[in-house]
Amino acid sequence: MVATIPVCDPGESPDAMYELLDQAGCLVVRDLATPEQMAAVRSELTEHVEAAEAGEDDPTDFYPGKTHRVIALPHRSATVRELMMHPTVDALGDRHLLPNSKKWQLNVSAALEIGPGARDQILHREEDLYPYWTPPRPNLILATMWAVSDFTADNGGTQLVPGSHRWPVDRIAAPDEIVRAEMAVGSVLFWLGGTLHGGGANSTHDDWRYGVILTYNLGWLRQEENQHVSVPLADALALPPEVRSRLGFDADYGGGLGFFDPSVLLA
Numbered sequence: 001m002v003a004t005i006p007v008c009d010p011g012e013s014p015d016a017m018y019e020l021l022d023q024a025g026c027l028v029v030r031d032l033a034t035p036e037q038m039a040a041v042r043s044e045l046t047e048h049v050e051a052a053e054a055g056e057d058d059p060t061d062f063y064p065g066k067t068h069r070v071i072a073l074p075h076r077s078a079t080v081r082e083l084m085m086h087p088t089v090d091a092l093g094d095r096h097l098l099p100n101s102k103k104w105q106l107n108v109s110a111a112l113e114i115g116p117g118a119r120d121q122i123l124h125r126e127e128d129l130y131p132y133w134t135p136p137r138p139n140l141i142l143a144t145m146w147a148v149s150d151f152t153a154d155n156g157g158t159q160l161v162p163g164s165h166r167w168p169v170d171r172i173a174a175p176d177e178i179v180r181a182e183m184a185v186g187s188v189l190f191w192l193g194g195t196l197h198g199g200g201a202n203s204t205h206d207d208w209r210y211g212v213i214l215t216y217n218l219g220w221l222r223q224e225e226n227q228h229v230s231v232p233l234a235d236a237l238a239l240p241p242e243v244r245s246r247l248g249f250d251a252d253y254g255g256g257l258g259f260f261d262p263s264v265l266l267a
């Protein structure tokens with residue numbers, strides 16, 4: 001059977017979307033953001049992406065070369081904060097993560113512009129951050145990749161292994177089980193923390209693939225990207241409470257985790 005990533009329209013019901021996502025471990029939702037929002041992401045991040053060096057490749061490195069990488073996106077882009085709070089992200093995040101935590105939060109943010117000549121990234125699972133369980137693990141992470149440019153099979157479209165969220169840890173993906181996400185600008189790829197995936201090789205001459213990855217984890221887990229450092233506290237305090245909470249600045253994750261004395265903040 002040829003591996004495929006299910007695709008749906010943005011008007012699909014959240015229950016139907018989650019069913020597709022849960023079955024395949026991945027899902028593309030078309031046109032979830034407008035071209036204007038994607039242009040705004042580009043323009044808000046331009047100086048950082050231009051300053052990021054797309055170094056030469058070291059084949060032993062987890063991260064392929066010839067790629068611009070920029071993190072701390074919610075601090076740097078108001079439009080990324082909109083994507084992070086998108087109602088469809090809310091709906092799928094609640095379905096996947098709330099059974100295991102009172103709240104969930106941003107885990108990592110990165111703009112990833114894959115350049116011509118970049119190689120395939122090694123396939124991995126987002127939940128490998130938490131090696132204390134063996135796959136298949138409980139639901140810990142939901143990942144998203146927003147298409148700021150078109151994604152194609154040739155320009156670095158994310159490699160996915162549909163169904164691999166239910167595989168035993170030692171099963172290796174055969175070539176015909178790996179599929180590359182192809183989607184137009186404004187679409188978003190969702191995948192589960194247990195799904196094998198990786199950045200795609202870019203075999204084009206001049207077509208940079210530009211995506212924004214935002215992943216989310218259970219509120220009681222350590223975040224992969226330290227948001228308490230990535231977002232200066234004064235800026236976090238100026239954000240709406242629900243955005244601050246999504247970033248992980250909470251006084252109560254449930255069970256007493258994360259408490260602090262608010263008077264210290266105001267001192």
Ligand SMILES: O=C(O)CCC(=O)C(=O)O
Binds near residue numbers: 159200
């Ligand atoms: O760039 C992509 O499509 C996936 C990136 C990824 O999985 C990673 O950076 O770990």
